[in-house]
Amino acid sequence: xxxxxxxxxxxxKVNSYELDVMQQRLAEKGYEIVPFxxxxxxxxxxxxxxxNIADRKSRQMLHKAKKENPDSIVVAVGCYVETDxxxxxxxxxxxxxxxxxxxxxxxxxLEEYIKEQEKGDVLDKTLCGNSxxxxxxxxxxxxxxxxxxxxxxxxxxxxxxxxxQFCTYCIIPYARGRVRSRQQEDIIEEINTLARDGCKxxxxxxIHIASFGLDREGSELLELLEKIHKIEGIxxxxxxxxxPRIITRKMAKALSQMPKICPHFHLSLQSGCDxxxxxxxxxxxxxEFKNSVEYLREFYxxxxxxxxxxxxxxxxxEEEFESTVKFLEDINFYEMHVFKYSVRKGxxxxxxxxxxxxxxxxxxxxxxxxxxxxxxHEYRNSFxxxxxxxxxxxxxxxxxxDYMIGLSDRYIRVAVESNKANEAGAVSxxxxxxxxxxxxxxxxxxx
Numbered sequence: 001x002x003x004x005x006x007x008x009x010x011x012x013k014v015n016s017y018e019l020d021v022m023q024q025r026l027a028e029k030g031y032e033i034v035p036f037x038x039x040x041x042x043x044x045x046x047x048x049x050x051x052n053i054a055d056r057k058s059r060q061m062l063h064k065a066k067k068e069n070p071d072s073i074v075v076a077v078g079c080y081v082e083t084d085x086x087x088x089x090x091x092x093x094x095x096x097x098x099x100x101x102x103x104x105x106x107x108x109x110l111e112e113y114i115k116e117q118e119k120g121d122v123l124d125k126t127l128c129g130n131s132x133x134x135x136x137x138x139x140x141x142x143x144x145x146x147x148x149x150x151x152x153x154x155x156x157x158x159x160x161x162x163x164x165q166f167c168t169y170c171i172i173p174y175a176r177g178r179v180r181s182r183q184q185e186d187i188i189e190e191i192n193t194l195a196r197d198g199c200k201x202x203x204x205x206x207i208h209i210a211s212f213g214l215d216r217e218g219s220e221l222l223e224l225l226e227k228i229h230k231i232e233g234i235x236x237x238x239x240x241x242x243x244p245r246i247i248t249r250k251m252a253k254a255l256s257q258m259p260k261i262c263p264h265f266h267l268s269l270q271s272g273c274d275x276x277x278x279x280x281x282x283x284x285x286x287x288e289f290k291n292s293v294e295y296l297r298e299f300y301x302x303x304x305x306x307x308x309x310x311x312x313x314x315x316x317x318e319e320e321f322e323s324t325v326k327f328l329e330d331i332n333f334y335e336m337h338v339f340k341y342s343v344r345k346g347x348x349x350x351x352x353x354x355x356x357x358x359x360x361x362x363x364x365x366x367x368x369x370x371x372x373x374x375x376x377h378e379y380r381n382s383f384x385x386x387x388x389x390x391x392x393x394x395x396x397x398x399x400x401x402d403y404m405i406g407l408s409d410r411y412i413r414v415a416v417e418s419n420k421a422n423e424a425g426a427v428s429x430x431x432x433x434x435x436x437x438x439x440x441x442x443x444x445x446x447x
Contacts, residue, residue, distance in 0.1 A: 045062055138180075141180040156205050195233035219246075271309065272324035
């Protein structure tokens with residue numbers, strides 16, 4: 001009888017992509033994938049380590065799995081494994097630990113562990129080191145590839161791993177290693193396969209996609225996008241988080257000449273104050289960031305500009321925070337992801353003076369959350385009365401009615417009664433927004 005395997009993902013889009021690949025490889029080998037809440041023979045947790053809270057959540061999920069079935073094999077995979085090897089090795093809930101550059105070998109590693117377990121040998125949870133590599137001293141990109149669509153209409157596509165930026169608050173360069181770019185032909189082959197399987201939209205992701213190709217001859221991101229744009233069946237190309245410096249006027253113009261590129265750009269900001277950006281070791285200032293936004297708005301009609309902002313960074317004065325507030329109001333983002341600074345052991349920022357209280361961080365966070373709610377609402381409503389295409393992804397039942405749920409190219413979430421959606425087309429249709437009848441969620445137009 002095939003062993004039952006339950007999987008759970010924590011963290012970023014890259015983790016989601018990698019878990020999709022691992023899950024497909026396990027299914028192809030005959031393992032039965034079951035819900036994480038059920039009893040399983042093996043539990044695989046793809047961990048996150050971006051903050052101390054993420055570490056704690058990773059440990060909680062690992063312990064929950066072992067508690068669900070004490071006889072199960074619990075596998076810790078990924079970033080938490082890389083940054084707390086000592087903690088992983090002494091944690092009795094963890095049976096097998098797999099590092100970030102061995103995720104693609106999950107089937108072989110698991111079967112090797114099961115084989116050793118059946119022999120009754122004393123087990124090493126790193127299989128004598130075979131399940132780990134020195135992530136900070138490797139230039140090898142671990143090839144992982146989806147063989148079929150993981151969802152209904154869109155899929156994440158990982159193009160690179162690692163980061164060379166070393167922001168003072170961030171542990172990820174130590175968890176993911178240096179920049180390693182995937183071969184373009186492998187990316188194109190994967191997307192062609194997914195397009196044949198019904199994929200309509202690809203989301204380009206990685207740890208620092210603006211660095212794609214920099215470990216070879218130079219930036220290859222634009223070249224790659226031009227190749228993806230030619231793939232038949234792919235209707236949309238959505239970019240993941242971008243370093244703002246990559247958006248020059250030349251780059252914005254080139255992107256605008258590829259109609260499949262979604263007018264939705266996530267430019268990571270973190271602070272609207274230059275002094276704070278310097279302490280964060282961000283490699284741009286607010287003027288450069290604003291220029292990038294203006295380039296995009298020059299070549300696109302109302303592009304959806306989204307960002308990340310950290311409040312309460314060590315040493316952030318009231319005056320610095322006010323500078324950030326003014327800058328954010330001036331840029332007028334579609335959405336901001338607001339984070340309260342969280343001390344991350346092992347980073348430079350953890351030792352900086354001027355650490356803020358939770359109360360101070362919460363007060364500042366509340367100001368920006370109110371702002372982004374207002375700006376986002378105004379942005380979405382600016383499209384009322386217009387028509388645009390929606391890729392339908394899911395169905396939700398609300399008050400006894402079935403609604404098709406989908407996204408516009410600008411990442412506006414739309415809900416339409418299923419009979420109306422069917423009239424427009426089951427996968428893609430032109431929808432005319434007249435007036436919003438209400439909200440399924442704060443960011444969803446019901447039409």
